[in-house]
Amino acid sequence: MAYFPMFIDIEKKKCLVAGGGTVALRKVRVLLDFGAQITVVAxxxxxxxxxxTGNVCVKERTFEPEDLKECVLVVAATDDVTENHRIARMAQKKHIPVNAVDQQEDCSFIFPSYLKHRDLVGAFSSAGNSPxxxxxxxxxLKEILTEELGQxxxxxxxxxPVVKTRIETEKLRRQVYQTILARLLAEKKTSLLPEELEQILIQEKRMKE
Ligand SMILES: C[C@@]1(CC(=O)O)C2=NC(=C\c3[nH]c(c(CCC(=O)O)c3CC(=O)O)Cc3[nH]c(c(CC(=O)O)c3CCC(=O)O)/C=C3\N/C(=C\2)[C@@H](CCC(=O)O)[C@]3(C)CC(=O)O)/[C@H]1CCC(=O)O
Ligand SMILES: NC(=O)c1ccc[n+]([C@@H]2O[C@H](COP(=O)([O-])OP(=O)(O)OC[C@H]3O[C@@H](n4cnc5c(N)ncnc54)[C@H](O)[C@@H]3O)[C@@H](O)[C@H]2O)c1
Known part of the structure; x- marks a missing residue:
């Protein structure tokens, strides 16, 4: 069954990674990429x-249930299948999304393969069938989802905000956004000059009248 792609905000939110090996490192790097505040316990x-440094704090001991306090997301990445299962059960009881590495039956969410430039993210899931x-x-998709698109x-x-205040209807706003995007892509630019944007906004208003 396909997994629902839910994009959640984890910036500055507490995430727990139980386990401190190779797999934990990979998961920590992903969570850091999205600005999480991570505790690694192992x-x-x-x-x-x-x-x-920065957003990662480490506790050099085994997992304790109190580690789940205030967490919005948990990764069970120890090398002990039974312990990963126990951590996952505890997290699920507290309604905290949990990933248990290589134990999909214990996961309430799985990690995607993704491309990210700034806030622009493309993520893919095979439901675990084929990473x-x-x-x-x-x-x-690397050639399409580029750093320039992120910009x-x-x-x-x-x-x-300015388009919203200047252009009255949603239909016209969509047209404006489409015009701007087409222009940026055609001219291989990542932004317009203020006067270029102004010209598009005025033109759009005129077309309406
Ligand atoms: C995306 C990525 C993110 C990440 O790991 O952070 C990720 N796996 C990646 C790579 C990768 N993983 C594996 C291989 C070897 C080839 C192969 O086995 O197919 C490769 C390829 C390689 O290494 O090059 C082995 C593997 N993986 C899982 C099992 C368990 C099983 O099958 O039972 C086994 C077998 C272990 C064994 O047989 O011993 C399970 C999961 N792996 C997932 C994610 C989730 C499903 C994602 C989806 O829906 O596709 C899920 C369900 C759990 C989870 O969320 O972790 C990352 C790519 C990062 C990138 O973008 O570059
Ligand atoms: N390394 C890989 O690329 C890879 C690939 C596929 C699957 N796996 C599987 O993923 C799991 C983790 O792999 P790894 O390479 O990161 O293992 P690892 O041996 O490098 O690390 C295991 C970590 O778990 C910690 N740990 C053990 N018991 C703990 C507990 N009770 N509480 C907190 N931490 C605890 C250890 O201190 C260590 O940091 C293994 O089950 C492995 O079979 C690994």
């Missing part, structure tokens, strides 16, 4: 995790 912690297939999809996305977000 008796043995990979030096590469210890080197991560190699989702990696192939990711590689294939364009930033720009489109920055002009939303």
């Amino acid at each position: 008796p043995q912690i990979d030096p590469q995790i210890l080197q991560l 190699v297939l989702t990696q192939y999809l990711k590689e294939s 364009i996305n930033d720009y489109m977000g920055s002009i939303r």
Whole structure:
């Protein structure tokens, strides 16, 4: 069965990673990419995790149920299948989304293969059928989902307030956004000059009259 792609905001939110090995490191890197505040708890912690500063705090001991306090997301990445299962059960009882590595039956969510530039994210899931297939999809889309598109996305977000106040209907606003995007892509630019945007807004108003 396909998984529902729900995009959640984890910026500055507490996430727990139980386990401190190779797999934990991979998951920590992903969560960091989305600005999470991560606690790693494990008796043995990979030096590469210890080197991560800022949003990662480490506890060099085994998992304790109190580690789940105030967490919005949990990853059970120990090398002990029974312990991962126990952690997952506890998290699920508290209604906290949990991923248990390589134990899909214990996961309430799974990690996607993804491309990210700034706020623009493309994510793929095979429902666990084939991570190699989702990696192939990711590689294939690298030429389309570029850093420049991430910059364009930033720009489109920055002009939303002004477009919203200047253009009255949703239908016209959509047209404006389409015109701006088409122009940026055609001219290989990531933003318009204020006067160029102004010209588009005026033109759109005139067309309505
Ligand atoms: C996306 C990515 C993210 C990440 O890991 O962070 C990810 N797997 C990645 C790579 C990868 N994983 C594996 C291989 C070897 C080839 C192969 O086995 O197919 C490769 C490829 C490689 O290594 O190149 C082995 C593997 N993975 C799982 C099992 C368990 C099983 O099948 O029972 C086994 C077998 C272990 C064994 O047989 O011993 C299970 C899961 N792996 C998932 C995610 C979730 C489903 C995602 C989906 O829907 O596709 C899920 C369900 C759980 C989860 O969320 O972790 C990351 C790519 C990152 C990127 O984008 O580059
Ligand atoms: N390394 C890989 O690429 C890979 C690939 C596929 C599957 N796996 C599986 O994923 C799991 C984790 O792999 P890994 O390579 O990260 O293992 P690892 O041996 O590098 O790390 C295991 C970690 O779990 C910690 N741990 C053990 N008991 C704990 C507990 N009670 N509480 C908190 N932490 C605890 C250890 O201290 C250690 O940090 C294993 O079951 C492995 O079979 C690993």
